[in-house]
Amino acid sequence: MATTPIVTDMKVIPVAGYDSMEMTLSGAHAPLFTRNLVILHDNAGHEGIGEIHGGEYTKECLDSYIPLVVGQEIGKYRSILGTIHRGGKKAEGDDGEGIQTLDISKLKFVVRAEWALECALLDLLGQYLGVPMCELLAEGKQRDKVEMLGYLFYVSDKNKTDLPYLDESHSKDPWFRYRRGEILTHEQVVEEAQILHEKYGFRNFKLKGGVMEGSYEMDTCRALKKAFPNARINIDPNGAWSLDEAIRLCKPMEGVLSYIEDPTGPEAGFSSREVMAEFKNAVSLRVATNMIATNWRQFYHAAALKAVDIVLADPHFWGMEGSLRMAALLKEWGLTWGSHSNNHFDITLATFAQVGAAAPGNPAPLDTHWIWQDGQNLLKDTPQIKDGFLEVSRKPGLGVTLDMDRVMEANKLYNQMPSHDRDDAMAMQYLIPNWKYDCKKPCLVR
Numbered sequence: 001m002a003t004t005p006i007v008t009d010m011k012v013i014p015v016a017g018y019d020s021m022e023m024t025l026s027g028a029h030a031p032l033f034t035r036n037l038v039i040l041h042d043n044a045g046h047e048g049i050g051e052i053h054g055g056e057y058t059k060e061c062l063d064s065y066i067p068l069v070v071g072q073e074i075g076k077y078r079s080i081l082g083t084i085h086r087g088g089k090k091a092e093g094d095d096g097e098g099i100q101t102l103d104i105s106k107l108k109f110v111v112r113a114e115w116a117l118e119c120a121l122l123d124l125l126g127q128y129l130g131v132p133m134c135e136l137l138a139e140g141k142q143r144d145k146v147e148m149l150g151y152l153f154y155v156s157d158k159n160k161t162d163l164p165y166l167d168e169s170h171s172k173d174p175w176f177r178y179r180r181g182e183i184l185t186h187e188q189v190v191e192e193a194q195i196l197h198e199k200y201g202f203r204n205f206k207l208k209g210g211v212m213e214g215s216y217e218m219d220t221c222r223a224l225k226k227a228f229p230n231a232r233i234n235i236d237p238n239g240a241w242s243l244d245e246a247i248r249l250c251k252p253m254e255g256v257l258s259y260i261e262d263p264t265g266p267e268a269g270f271s272s273r274e275v276m277a278e279f280k281n282a283v284s285l286r287v288a289t290n291m292i293a294t295n296w297r298q299f300y301h302a303a304a305l306k307a308v309d310i311v312l313a314d315p316h317f318w319g320m321e322g323s324l325r326m327a328a329l330l331k332e333w334g335l336t337w338g339s340h341s342n343n344h345f346d347i348t349l350a351t352f353a354q355v356g357a358a359a360p361g362n363p364a365p366l367d368t369h370w371i372w373q374d375g376q377n378l379l380k381d382t383p384q385i386k387d388g389f390l391e392v393s394r395k396p397g398l399g400v401t402l403d404m405d406r407v408m409e410a411n412k413l414y415n416q417m418p419s420h421d422r423d424d425a426m427a428m429q430y431l432i433p434n435w436k437y438d439c440k441k442p443c444l445v446r
Contacts, residue, residue, distance in 0.1 A: 004076075004125070006074075007071065014411065017410060023208070025443055036052050038119075046124050046128065065113075068083055081117070118319055133398050135358075137324055142358060143392075146392060148385055148388060149206050152193055154184050155180075157181075158180065161427055179372060189207065203230070209238070210442050212442055214245055214246075222253075239264055251283050280307060287309050287310070289311060313327065339352060339355065343369045349383055350400045378406050
């Protein structure tokens with residue numbers, strides 16, 4: 001006899017939303033981004049939800065799990081996930097390289113599609129037990145609110161393309177207006193940070209680098225530090241710099257940056273883990289990563305080489321349980337846990353709140369792209385970021401409710417797209433004809 005409710009239905013719904021022309025090493029964000037939603041129902045009348053990266057590959061993975069989930073007890077969620085793990089196999093084209101060079105085509109191989117399922121099952125279990133999801137994770141709830149950082153980007157001029165970027169020039173919200181326009185100068189990035197501080201209260205900022213010459217980006221960081229002298233300022237060039245360049249750029253920044261994320265990548269026959277270990281020997285800055293430690297085997301080598309201080313263990317890569325296992329281990333070793341993000345809807349935002357609330361130790365402020373999607377809510381009760389902190393719902397489970405009308409609108413937008421794979425090179429062709437990705441060339445340096 002079942003002692004916990006039974007999953008009676010599992011749906012996978014692909015959705016799309018609008019984005020700005022944010023610049024990264026891999027190019028420029030397209031007008032639309034995609035995600036996959038998992039919706040579970042049980043025989044107790046509850047609905048559980050989860051969100052994960054978009055694309056057909058991830059959707060096909062999730063669809064294949066349906067026979068392994070429907071008919072199972074939610075209390076056996078670990079066994080359900082274990083069955084999926086044991087039955088998995090390496091996908092065609094997955095060479096194990098991961099994303100240490102930020103090759104976007106390989107991103108799908110480090111994403112754990114079942115993370116969305118794990119979230120939805122825990123949402124159901126939390127509702128059944130009458131406790132927030134964070135009480136079911138790691139050592140239970142550690143904090144009532146989770147500190148976030150303001151994720152800053154250089155943004156190109158969408159009007160140089162004929163692509164369907166969203167126009168918010170008439171919005172009453174200063175941030176909504178600003179995020180869709182060009183942001184390339186030091187002054188514009190500082191204004192970006194000031195507007196975000198006023199709207200969300202961010203006290204810490206991270207700039208996405210790998211766009212301009214490294215010296216230019218460091219000058220932007222200096223301008224941010226001057227404007228926010230008490231803030232922790234960080235930069236993430238996604239490994240765009242050579243080891244020598246990274247050392248040259250970062251040594252003068254030891255009093256400006258609080259950490260440097262993935263300053264350099266593989267070179268001269270050495271992996272990113274080896275090269276970043278050499279960087280740490282030369283520069284007195286804490287080093288963070290979401291590129292060179294995306295699974296336990298990679299982390300073993302990164303830790304053995306003392307290549308990183310902060311592991312941004314994105315639950316999309318690690319799963320919720322895996323991410324928090326990492327947090328506990330890092331705490332015991334005197335290192336720091338944090339979480340990276342990608343473009344996402346507010347379901348992921350709610351989940352970040354639960355994971356961040358359960359993380360042992362003293363986490364680094366968490367990343368979120370939500371500020372770039374804010375307003376495209378798929379929830380009726382989207383968590384809020386106030387005074388730089390993300391609220392944690394006190395309701396059972398994930399603590400939020402889907403707005404199915406909005407979900408189906410986002411699904412309709414998805415179905416109108418000609419392609420569902422992420423392509424950061426497409427928009428770059430309008431700026432630099434025949435542009436091609438090069439992991440050692442910032443995207444506007446050609």
